[in-house]
Amino acid sequence: MMVKKRQDYGFSGFYVPFIPRAPRSARRRGLHKKKVDDTQICAFELLASLAGKLLQESESSASSSASETNDQPAIGDDVIKQERDEKKLLKTECLDQGSCEESVFIPEFAPSNNGKKCLLKKSQHTESDSILERSSIITNSDYSEKISSNMKSVISKSKTSCDNFLSKVEGGFPRAGEHSDDFVENGFSRQREADGIETGGLTTDNTFNLKDPMDLCTKFPTLINSDNNVKFPSCRNPVPNASILRLRNDSKLGIRDDDENFSRCNKPGTKPRAFRYPSHIGDRRIRKLLTSKYWKAAPKLKDCDQSKVGFLDGGMRPLYRKRKICYSREKYQHDPLYKRRKFSDHSLVVTSDGGFSSESVCNSPEKGINVDKNGPATMFHGANGVKSMSSSIIGHQASFHSKDSHVKFSIKSFRIPELLIEVPKTATVGSLKRTVMESVTAILGSGLCVGVLLHGKKVRDDNRTLLQTGISSKENLDTLGFTLEPSPVQAPPTVCTEDPPIPLTCDTSQLSPRPPALVLDMGISDASRDPSPLTNSSNNIDSNHESVSSHTDKLANKRLSESRALVAVPPASVEALAIVPVNQKARRPELVQRRTRRPFSVSEVEALVRAVEELGTGRWRDVKLRSFEHADHRTYVDLKDKWKTLVHTAKIAPQQRRGEPVPQEVLDRVLAAHAYWSQHQAKQHSKNQGTVVKITEAHGGRNGVEGEIHLL
DNA sequence: CTTAGGG
DNA sequence: CCCTAAG
Known part of the structure; x- marks a missing residue:
């Protein structure tokens, strides 16, 4: 149930690299954990945003540094305007969230999930609203950006969308504090003043003018907390649920698919078992999406009470310990993150930047803004084309204007695929950063191309018109999605084995029981054969794409599932970058990663x-x-x-x-x-x-x- | 959490 | 393998 719901709200169109789940035995179901989820949404989002940031960052650093500089300077009027927009945005977001009962599931979405979700929902209601929302969001980021640094903007933005998320981030990462400070100053100081930290999220300034404030409160308790968190070290966070990225003893950082963790977290009253991670095989690996920035974001951990550190992480190493410190009690929630992560993988991060990177994150004010394009659907309007594409999420919604012959697409952002990074415990933070950067660069470096998905099916015929393809149809627009894919030409399979963690290895491949060679093989073959395996099961809208015949669907799926074993190797993986989906109806059930297939001997x-x-x-x-x-x-x-x-x-x-x-x-x-x-x-x-x-x-x-x- | 089944 | 309903 939960899964489905999440999917519905979160990822409809999102495709993510597949990662094997933890052993089922380890997983737990969390039917009753729903509520808990709320608090953890942010974490997921954070992660997602991170991913997005990474992508963006790399991209921006590579190609759009100029734009950044340009953007930043404009602080004056724009700022004001931005601010206004921001408020608007916030408001809309809040409302939206409120409207979404399932906010619980929001976690699915990336950092910007909330926003996105809202958007989605709104879109259902009115397109104009959604648009507004989007723009406002964007603005918001801009605003913050302009105010201070990009980073700040990001933070603020993220905060708006997801307070928890921020707080979590903070707690989770050593440098979080820095960001948090900035963040507070820029984005939330007002709020605090108004209502005090405690109420920050809700009462803050106009931002949250909801028709029914209570709604917001009830629905976003976490958010409120997050504010608190921002101000105070997460450890102080009164809310037990505050989730943070949990670091395990392992040196591997990454988001873990494990449901196991997830479910545990969800259960508030769960048994101690929840903490036995270390002993679990699967748990050994900590996979997180971390960007160098991410790490940077958590500087203040030290602020947290060290005393609490020991709480759950008995044997953690100093490094991890640090991070964990603040979160000890949130381990539970942490898990949920993972799970959400799974879902969220597919989701778009509205504020991909929302996150954590300080620098290039929010470069383009316009990014994520909807644009009416006469041109190809794949074109996005952004401060800078490329940049916006990669960094911004695709707007899930596209609107059709019957008036003219134009189709409007809004791409909120693109999400980057999950990155699995594995480094030795003894690795330095700097090395971690480098590793992350390298992996991100690898993804971007190989070149990307945009894919168009309709009803989950990849539309491959570039010569077709939108009309012909059905993209101009209002109904179909709901199922329209975009993806960032590796350039056709290059798909250097960069699969690293997980085992050799010692040298900093960027492991984009999932931990797979299979021999690397096999993995590679699968990945490659899959990619070459069917760039969009995920779409196989979906109904074809068009005949133009190479669709798998129905009878072969099973096979395709199989292949698919196998391919999922790999976390997409950046260039090679087809679905490396996310998609923007839109409608829940169109969502595919398989968003959740499956475990790797392991034939019985x-x-x-x-x-x-x-x-x-x-x-x-x-x-x-x-x-x-x-x-x-x-x-x-x-x-x-x-x-x-x-x-x-x-x-x-x-x-x-x-x-x-x-x-x-x-x-x-x-x-x-x-x-x-x-x-x-x-x-x-x-x-x-x-x-x-x-x-x-x-x-x-x-x-x-x-x-x-x-x-x-x-x-x- | 386990079982039992359907998908 | 996944997901669920039922104990």
């Missing part, structure tokens, strides 16, 4: 069969414990599923079987056990259980194999 199958023979088919947990206890990637559900497939496999002709062939003998045993246990179960139901303890069933396999089951 024959030996595993044998172990499974053995266990099932002994334990029966209704005790998967026991089976897991007995035979797969150390196979963390095999959950009992996996085992159950495997058994299911085994039974099926055993029933079909050998020619129809795929994958690593399982000895017929084993399959026969499967059938035998299946038959036996089915019967056994039936007997039990019929209250006739105790009688038969031992059953021998013979199946006429081609080998005439006979399966025996021995019961106690």
Whole structure:
């Protein structure tokens, strides 16, 4: 449920590199955790924004430094204007959020998620509103930017959209403090004055003039807190929920897909188990989206009480500890972030810049602004074309003007794919920064091109007109999305292995059990074959793109799922950069990353069969414990599923079987056990259980194999 | 959290 | 594999 909801609100069109999830066993469901999520939204957003920032930054640094400089100077009138806009923006955002009950799920969105979400929602209502909103948002960023530094603007912006997020960031990163200060000064000082820090978010200035203030409050409690956070070290944050990016003991930084973490976090009352991360295999890796800037953002951690550090992170290293310090109590929430992250991956970050980078983040005031374009849909109006594209998110909404023959697109921003960065614990912050920068650069460096998606399908025929493609249709506009993709020509597969963390390696590939070579292969092949695997399952709008035939959909999906194993290697990955989707209707279910596929080996199958023979088919947990206890990637559900497939496999002709062939003998045993246990179960139901303890069933396999089951 | 099933 | 409904 949650997932879906999130998706709906968050990512409709977003495509993100796929990353394998943590073992299912580890994951938890958080049906009841919804509320908790609220507080954590920001964190996700933060992450998302970071990603966006990274992208932007790299881009800007590369190509738009000039624009930046230009932009900054203009502080005078513009500022005022901006401010006004900002207020407007804020207001709209608040309202929007308020309107969105599901704000809870907002996390899905990137930093600008809230805004985006709002936008989306608004868009539903009125296009004009959405536009306004967007522009206001943009303005806002501009405003802040102009006021102080880009960075500040970013912060302020982010704050507006997501206070929590900021606060979290702060807490999470060593340099957060710096930003926070700036931020406060520039963006929120007013607020504080007015209402005091506590109420900051709500009462602050005009910003939040809501028709119903309460709405805002109730809905965005977190935001309020965040304000507080900004001012005060996160550790002081009274709100337990304040989520921060949690750093694990591991040296790997990155956003983790693990649901596990997520779910734990969600549960307020969760057991201590939540903190056992370190022991978990999957947890070992901390994946975060960090940008150098990101790190910079958390300077004030030191401010936090050191004493609290030890809370949850017993053995953390100083470095991490520092970061963690403030967040110790928020570990829970942290997890949610991850999960959201997953979702958010797909989402656009409205304020990609919202985040954290101080410098180039908000370069172009116009970025993210909607533009009416006569030209190709792919064109964005921005301060600088390229820059805006990469950094700004695509507006999810495109509006169709019946009046003229123009189609209006608003691209709020683009999101960059999740980056997995792995560095040794002993790595310096500087090295981390470099690593991040390199990875980002790698993404941008290879060149990007814009892709157009309609109904999740990639529109490849560049010669088609919007009209022909259906993009001019109002309905279709809702499902229109843009993507940043690596240039066709280059797709240098830069896959790093996760294992060698020692040298700073930028691992854009997901941790995959598979051999790197394989991964690469998959990634490449997938990319080359089908640039937009994600879109396969969606309905084709057009015939112009190479759509996968329906019967091959399954295969495609499979491929897809496999490819997901990789976190897109920047250049190579098709979906490297996000998409902007728009409508929830159009959303695809697969936004959530799937775990990497790990075919059962024959030996595993044998172990499974053995266990099932002994334990029966209704005790998967026991089976897991007995035979797969150390196979963390095999959950009992996996085992159950495997058994299911085994039974099926055993029933079909050998020619129809795929994958690593399982000895017929084993399959026969499967059938035998299946038959036996089915019967056994039936007997039990019929209250006739105790009688038969031992059953021998013979199946006429081609080998005439006979399966025996021995019961106690 | 586990199971059991459907997708 | 994923997702859910049910214990």
